[in-house]
Amino acid sequence: MRILILVINAGPKGTPSTSGMQTTCETSPFINFRANSVVPERFTAMADAIRARDFATFAQLTMQDSNSFHATCLDTYPPIFYMNDISRQVIGMVHEINAEAKNPTSCVHFRRRAQCRFVFACRSFGSSHDSNSGFV
Numbered sequence: 001m002r003i004l005i006l007v008i009n010a011g012p013k014g015t016p017s018t019s020g021m022q023t024t025c026e027t028s029p030f031i032n033f034r035a036n037s038v039v040p041e042r043f044t045a046m047a048d049a050i051r052a053r054d055f056a057t058f059a060q061l062t063m064q065d066s067n068s069f070h071a072t073c074l075d076t077y078p079p080i081f082y083m084n085d086i087s088r089q090v091i092g093m094v095h096e097i098n099a100e101a102k103n104p105t106s107c108v109h110f111r112r113r114a115q116c117r118f119v120f121a122c123r124s125f126g127s128s129h130d131s132n133s134g135f136v
Contacts, residue, residue, distance in 0.1 A: 008086045015080045027077040034072055059107035066109040
């Protein structure tokens, strides 16, 4: 795997992380469910996918985790918007790349301040192994 970090907006965040988390904890019922159920199960599944060199599963879980984080931000009152139009275009681009490849070859995860972690699988050259083990 290779990770490329794209900074879509280097300016100050509209909502600082600490106050955003405090507001989310005070107003979003989703945060407890995400923290206590979704995240632990998802991280276990992600670790299993990494050990199995199953990039397709890893990619899906990574993108779903990003979506879940931002859904919780939107459920906060007032809502927190860390993503922007460019962020959403990058997500669409990654889904198009994966659809064209007919198998996930990349994934994207957004956190605060529209910072994007763009992860992609690289096929190792000269490998005599099966197609899954050719990804590093």
